[in-house]
Structure formats: C-alpha cells, structure tokens
Amino acid sequence: MAKILVVDDSSTVRDEVAGFLRRNGLDVDTAVDGKDGLAKLRGNPGVKLVVSDVNMPNMDGLTMVEKIRGELGNSAVNVIMLTTESSPAMKERGKAAGVKGWIVKPFKGDAVLETFRKLAG
C-alpha cells in the first residue's frame, strides 16, 4: 500500500521524485493531476503524505488539497507542495487549506528526504 502519493502533470518530475523516493526505500504511487490525485487518495486510505505540484491541468494542486480536507474529510494526510510558485498569496492559500510545507522547484531529494520520511511515517 502506497504511503506517499506524488502528484504532478510532468512525467519528468513524477519520475524524478518517485524514483528518488523508491530508491530510498519508500512506497510511492503517482498521479497526473489534482483530479487523478483525489481519485488515487480515495482508493488508497493508507497514503500518509501527498507531494503535489500547484499548476496542473484539470484540477490544480491547491484545489485538490481543499477537496481532500473538505469532500474527503481527510485531515490526517500530510501535504507538501512542490511547485515553481513562491508567491506569499499562494502560500497563504496553501496554509489555509492545511498544507504542511512548501518546496520551490527544482526538487533536491537529499534536502527533504528525512522530512518526507517523518511525514510519511
């Protein structure tokens, strides 16, 4: 059962992040946008950490988080945004939706691995 769900419309980023986490012994599933992420989360209550992009087609990452907390009523899963966005307004919206942390791309696995382990534990 996947413990970490990586949500990004870029296959380059999905492969990079999921590959890095798997090589470090973590259980990972992926989704291609917010809508897909929401569906994967519905079908997999064992997910402890979602790592998600913000700007995605069909459903953006912050809307997905708001739906995770609202529609799914899931307040337990930790969410980290991994995005090119760094505007204070965007971060505020993330905080309000219950996002746990924010990473500005590009992804540097070594810098975040231990935090990911804790949040997925």
Added chain:
Amino acid sequence: MSMTSRLVSKMLVLDARDEQLPSLSRVYGEQNVIGIAVRNEDLASALAEHTDLGAVLLAGDYDGSPAANEAVAAQLHALRPELPVIMQQRERNEAAEWPLAGRQLRASYAADDPEGLRTAIDEHVFGVTFPDALVDGIVEITTARLRSLFTSMDVAVEAPSIVRDRIIFGEAFSLIPLEGAWCRGYMLMQAEEEPLIATLGSAAARDREAGSVGGAGAADFRELNSVLGELTNLVWGAFKNRFLSEPATGTQPLVQVPLLINHRHRYISFGSDNPQLCFRYRLSGPGTARDVVIDQRFVFSLNWSPEDFDDSGEAADAPAFGEIDLF
C-alpha cells in the same frame, strides 16, 4: 533604471562594395550589429540559413540595375516580409525607386552619413528597450534551472539578441504566457530533437549503470517533450516569482489576440511588430556528440511598460529552491 545596451542583433548586409566595409564595421561595432555580408546570388540560401535576423542592410546600388533591385526586393518580400530593410543611398534617391519603398523599406540614409545608419538601427531594429536587470535576471534564472535539470552538462550563454524574424526553428518548442502588471506576452523555448534525445539517453544510461533507475530504454521524443515542458515550467515560475509579483489585473477583462502559426512556412506571429528578446544556451558534456542548443525567446506583444519594471518580487528571505519551508 538602467536600460540595456548589451543586446546584439544579426543583420544581412547586401553591399557589393568591399571598400564600404571598414566604415560600416565601425558603426556595426558601436551599434552591436553582427553583420553578415551576402552576395546577391547567395541571398536565398542566406535567408534560409539565418532565421534569427534583426534587419537587412541594403546598398541602393547593390546589384547595379533596376531589374536586379526588383529581384532582391521580390525575394525579401516573399521570404521575409517582416524584416525591416534599411537602405544606404549612393548616387541618387534609390530608396524612392526601390520596389518596396513605403512597405518593407523602413529607413534610408546617405552613404556619407553614418549617423543616419545609427539612428535607423536604433529606431527600426532595437526600437524597444529592455532593462539590464531583466536581461541579467533571465540569464541567471535560466542557467540555474538548466544546471538543475542537466546536472552533468556545462551551460554557456551567447550574447542576448534582438530578433525581428518570426521563424520557428528547432524541432520542438514550448510556449507559455507571461502576465504581469508591467508586461504581457509569451516565452518560447525551442530545441532540436536529436542532440537533446541523445543527451537524455546518455543520462538514462548512466543512471542505469549506477543502478539508480530501472529499465527504460533509449529516450524518445515524448521524453524530450516532457523535459522541455518542465524546463519551461521552471523558468516561467522563477520569472513570475522574480518579475511579476504584481498581477496583470484590473477592472477590465485582459485583452488577447490570436497567435498565428503557419507550419509550412515555419512562421509564428504574436499579432504585433514587437521584436523578440532572445537568448541561446549551449549545453555540452560527456556523451554528447553535438551541443544541445536551447533557444529562449520573449515576446511582450500584449503589454510592454518597462518604466514600471519591478524585480523586487522574490522575497529576500525566501528559501532557496529545493529546500522545504515548513508551516
């Protein structure tokens, strides 16, 4: 605010008189012009080869006869009507007689008046000013993102340039809107497939040898598309965070105009005559037979107000990219 004087522009020089070259070269050097001398019989091949031109500098007596002048005008108008032509007049008022007078011919100057050439280049080629901090910032954020994506490659940057051509070159390109209070337009990233696919294949092979990734075979164009898309996304995000902290909003709906792409003629129009601000990055490294060349273009076709330029968007205490900011 400092406006840049470091931009260059590549121009075809149609002038059969070699004795003119020293004085022209001096002006070109002062004006940041890269002049490419072309003989009449080579004009078509020169236009095919150089797809990133700023203008054509034409001698009024280039090929000596009215019929030859007409042929040059017809070729320029058929192949590259968007390129401004600047004419040096010699014996008489050739500009008035030239077939494209009043259309593609934008300016003329007397042979003994280099100041006239300077003025024409300033007005019709460079025309639009770009802040130094913008040009420097684009290079800085793009090279940093290229290095993060292509970790084993060296990244070199050519002199930023002004292009009036509207040619799509390379084989894959991405396009993303830029929307801010002081500028609105697009960024393009263009690349050729083969060298980039070869580079991605080499990187994947190294990863497989190191046991860090499983199975996938050689890279294909879909992987190239994905990498070009992610590079575009990274640069766009960094550009937005640094330069577009004020959103392009107001009480009125934002204006849009159609983009026009003609695949057959490899042509793209953004609906305005604004020049393109261009950067070329060259990536080299182990396992690459050819350098990977990435062309990046900015077209601020919907709004350009450099007097309101602001690069204070990125907060000074913002965490470095890749590091987590826990709430």
